[in-house]
Each structure stands twice: as C-alpha cells, then as structure tokens.
Amino acid sequence: MPRQRNRAAVSLPVGVHRVVSRGREYFYYQPGRGTEQAAARVRLPDDPRSPEFWNALRQAQGVIGAVPIDTFGAMLDGYLEFIKGAGNLTVGTIDNYDRSLRTARKAWGDLPARGLRPVHVQAVMDGLSGTPGAANNFLSAMRALSTWGRVRDHIDHSLTEGVKPYAKKNGHKPWTPEQIEAAFAKLEGVIRRGVILYMYTGMRGSDAVRIGWTDIDEGGFSYRAQKTGREVYCPIVPELEREMATWTKRPGPFLLQEGGRSDGQRYTRKLFSRHFAEARDQIPELAGVTLHGLRCTAVIRLRRANLSTGQIGDIVGMSLPMIERYCRFADRKTSGKAALLTLKRTSEEQDCKTAQNSKTEKQ
CATH class of the missing domain: 1.10.443.10 (Intergrase catalytic core)
Incomplete structure (x- = not known):
C-alpha cells in the first residue's frame, strides 16, 4: 500500500499548530500557545491545502468576516499552498508565481471564481502591455492556476483560452x-x-x-x-x-x-x-x-x-x-555564410570561363 504524503509539509502560518493523535492529523489556531497570553484554541479543517482551511483561518484570525470559499482569492490561496507543498517547484518559481498573481488577487480577489472569463485576463494583459515580460509571466501563472482550479471544480472553464502572450522582441543574446x-x-x-x-x-x-x-x-x-x-x-x-x-x-x-x-x-x-x-x-x-x-x-x-x-x-x-529557438539565428547565419561562399565560388567560375572563351576567340 503506497505511503500517504504528509500534508503537514505545507508551510503553516504563525499560530497554526499541527497535532497528531492516534495516527490522525488535526490543525488548530491558537496564538500564544504555551504562554500565559494563549488565546482560545480554534479547530481548523483537516486539509491545509483546501480553500476551506484558509477561509476558516481568516475567520479565526478576525482579519475579515466570513469569506465565501468560491471566491477567486480563496481559490488562489489554495493553489499557492498546493504548489508550496507539492515539492516539484523551486522556491524561486513559487515566488515568481506569487508575485505575478498579486495583480489577479487585487483585481478579482473577492469576486466569484466561476464568474471569471478569458476576457478579464485579456484586460489585465492589455493593461500590462507596457511591460510585456511581466504580462507574459502573469499569463503563465494564470494558466497554471486555471488548470489546477478546473480539475478541482473551482471553475467551469479555462480562464486563459485564446489569450496570447506578447512576442519577445529581444531574448538573451549569445556571447560573441x-x-x-x-x-x-x-x-x-x-x-x-x-x-x-x-x-x-x-x-x-x-x-x-x-x-x-x-x-x-x-x-x-x-x-x-x-x-x-x-x-x-x-x-x-x-x-x-x-x-x-x-x-x-x-x-x-x-x-x-x-x-x-x-x-x-x-x-x-x-x-x-x-x-x-x-x-x-x-x-x-x-x-x-x-x-x-x-x-x-x-x-x-x-x-x-x-x-x-x-x-x-x-x-x-x-x-x-x-x-x-536558441539556434534559429545561428542556423540562419551559418546558412547565409554558406550561401555567400557558394555564390562567390560560382561567380569566380563564371569569370574564369569568360576569360578562357575570350582567349579562344582571339586565337
């Protein structure tokens, strides 16, 4: 029987504690645990990767009132915690996704996730047209989020279908x-x-x-x-x-x-x-x-x-x-040089034949 993955691999916020009892995991929110200022302990849902977990945590923290778990912000919270615990992305990649998706959170955080359409993503892309690199990073992160959310029934359709990245004018050039x-x-x-x-x-x-x-x-x-x-x-x-x-x-x-x-x-x-x-x-x-x-x-x-x-x-x-993509310019340059050598060689051969013909005619 395959070994179950330890869900506590997810990075837990300050004040959230994991307790294992009789082989089961339980999560609680209790600021100041173990001190005289310890607050009351609040039971949280069992899966720290679920939007329900983070919704319950926000309510326990008193940051905001009840947040519907079907909001875009709740879906985004679940996705970020999922990729942090999955172990197949580097810390740098996760940070880049988080940074890129802040734009999405600011725009749609409190809106129902199922109401979003590619037209809304395109509108953000249009707003980022002055920084095409940032726009493409945003689109890449949204594609990953959309795929994750769709297979978990948080959304009904792709959020990025038909949205195209900006063409890259200049990439990293090879050294001469x-x-x-x-x-x-x-x-x-x-x-x-x-x-x-x-x-x-x-x-x-x-x-x-x-x-x-x-x-x-x-x-x-x-x-x-x-x-x-x-x-x-x-x-x-x-x-x-x-x-x-x-x-x-x-x-x-x-x-x-x-x-x-x-x-x-x-x-x-x-x-x-x-x-x-x-x-x-x-x-x-x-x-x-x-x-x-x-x-x-x-x-x-x-x-x-x-x-x-x-x-x-x-x-x-x-x-x-x-x-x-990296080789396309080098290949064209190499082909161009080869073509130039061929043209020069052909031209020299023609000049040589013309000179011989002229000499033959004089005789």
Missing part, C-alpha cells in the same frame, strides 16, 4: 567570440570560474551554483535539474577539463563566495548573478551580456558541433522547442 575572450582574460576568481562553467555546460544558474566534484560520473556531470526535476548528464568537454585541472578539489560546489564574512559560503543563483554583474560592469567589452546568454552560447556551440536537437536537450536539460 570577442566577449568570451575578454571574459577569460579579465574576469578573475570565482566569477571567471562560473562563466567557464556556464559556457561549457549550458547549465541553468540554479544548477551551476550547486554542482561540484561529487557530481562527476564517468567523464560528465550527472545531476537532477532543480527547475524541472529532469535527470541530466552533461559531458565534460576538453576545454572545461583543462580549466578544472587548476581548480582545488574540495567538498561542496565549485562556486563558493570569496572574501569577507561570507568567504567559503554557498552562492544562490541571484547572488552569483549580482556579483557577476558587478564584475561585468568594470569591463567595457562585456557591456550588455548576461549569464543566461551563455546558456544560449553553449547550445549554439553544440549545434555547430553537429549534435542533434535531442542530444543537445539531453546535455543541457532543455526542451526541444527552446533549443530550436
């Missing part, structure tokens, strides 16, 4: 050979090491700050991608192997903070990005480059090595459509 050369020559320490690791593996930042010597398996890095949970095997190319030969072998990740009180402590993706940006801004040749652009650079390098889309996906842990 000149920029790579400048980075290798002028960056120092752990920042240089991180750039090398990003470029030769194509890892996401959330994985690059975790990878270390213990993740090496038969000539490559074997790890589970933090964002997707996908198993990835990334071969260590000769260029990276030569660089790694100069790195000190020690436990923990390759990228650790240097200097100050934080010396030797682990990096987060955001902190490493910030330290990289500070170093980048001191080097004119690197103006405008991003760490994520190195992921694109790695994909293009693998494509030019004649690897298939599927092989590249296995190495960098990226979806096939995203690989095609």
Whole structure:
C-alpha cells in the first residue's frame, strides 16, 4: 500500500499548530500557545491545502468576516499552498508565481471564481502591455492556476483560452567570440570560474551554483535539474577539463563566495548573478551580456558541433522547442555564410570561363 504524503509539509502560518493523535492529523489556531497570553484554541479543517482551511483561518484570525470559499482569492490561496507543498517547484518559481498573481488577487480577489472569463485576463494583459515580460509571466501563472482550479471544480472553464502572450522582441543574446575572450582574460576568481562553467555546460544558474566534484560520473556531470526535476548528464568537454585541472578539489560546489564574512559560503543563483554583474560592469567589452546568454552560447556551440536537437536537450536539460529557438539565428547565419561562399565560388567560375572563351576567340 503506497505511503500517504504528509500534508503537514505545507508551510503553516504563525499560530497554526499541527497535532497528531492516534495516527490522525488535526490543525488548530491558537496564538500564544504555551504562554500565559494563549488565546482560545480554534479547530481548523483537516486539509491545509483546501480553500476551506484558509477561509476558516481568516475567520479565526478576525482579519475579515466570513469569506465565501468560491471566491477567486480563496481559490488562489489554495493553489499557492498546493504548489508550496507539492515539492516539484523551486522556491524561486513559487515566488515568481506569487508575485505575478498579486495583480489577479487585487483585481478579482473577492469576486466569484466561476464568474471569471478569458476576457478579464485579456484586460489585465492589455493593461500590462507596457511591460510585456511581466504580462507574459502573469499569463503563465494564470494558466497554471486555471488548470489546477478546473480539475478541482473551482471553475467551469479555462480562464486563459485564446489569450496570447506578447512576442519577445529581444531574448538573451549569445556571447560573441570577442566577449568570451575578454571574459577569460579579465574576469578573475570565482566569477571567471562560473562563466567557464556556464559556457561549457549550458547549465541553468540554479544548477551551476550547486554542482561540484561529487557530481562527476564517468567523464560528465550527472545531476537532477532543480527547475524541472529532469535527470541530466552533461559531458565534460576538453576545454572545461583543462580549466578544472587548476581548480582545488574540495567538498561542496565549485562556486563558493570569496572574501569577507561570507568567504567559503554557498552562492544562490541571484547572488552569483549580482556579483557577476558587478564584475561585468568594470569591463567595457562585456557591456550588455548576461549569464543566461551563455546558456544560449553553449547550445549554439553544440549545434555547430553537429549534435542533434535531442542530444543537445539531453546535455543541457532543455526542451526541444527552446533549443530550436536558441539556434534559429545561428542556423540562419551559418546558412547565409554558406550561401555567400557558394555564390562567390560560382561567380569566380563564371569569370574564369569568360576569360578562357575570350582567349579562344582571339586565337
């Protein structure tokens, strides 16, 4: 019989306590528990992921009066607690969803969830047209929420059907050979090491700050991608192997903070990005480059090595459509150069034949 998942994995607010008695879970709200100022204990519903649980908690807290459990805000509360406890999304992704959905809560929090339509989502998208990135993040979060709510009968239909994201004008651009050369020559320490690791593996930042010597398996890095949970095997190319030969072998990740009180402590993706940006801004040749652009650079390098889309996906842990998107400009550029060489060669051959014909006619 499969083991039941512990529902208490959900992060409980201050004042909410879980009690296990005779193999069953019970939840209570009691501020100041264990002190002389302890309030009366209020029993809450048994499932902390349900809208009913959060509705009862709000009433116990006295924040607002009775809130119908069919409101959009109640559905949103249930969804956020579900993804926090599900364990298949990173903290960063959950924070992004929460931030994006605040717009929805502000607009529709007290309205019946079943009354919402795609036209309402489109209206918010129109209002965010000046910031297409934020608009697309909002739409992505609403799609996930809509799917979750529909299969749980909180809503009757998709909230995002027919709503289109804004086209991206500029993505993360791959680094040029000149920029790579400048980075290798002028960056120092752990920042240089991180750039090398990003470029030769194509890892996401959330994985690059975790990878270390213990993740090496038969000539490559074997790890589970933090964002997707996908198993990835990334071969260590000769260029990276030569660089790694100069790195000190020690436990923990390759990228650790240097200097100050934080010396030797682990990096987060955001902190490493910030330290990289500070170093980048001191080097004119690197103006405008991003760490994520190195992921694109790695994909293009693998494509030019004649690897298939599927092989590249296995190495960098990226979806096939995203690989095609990253490679589209490089492929067109390569094809254009090949076409130019063909045209030049054809032109030279024609000029050569014309010269020979002219010589023959004079004789």
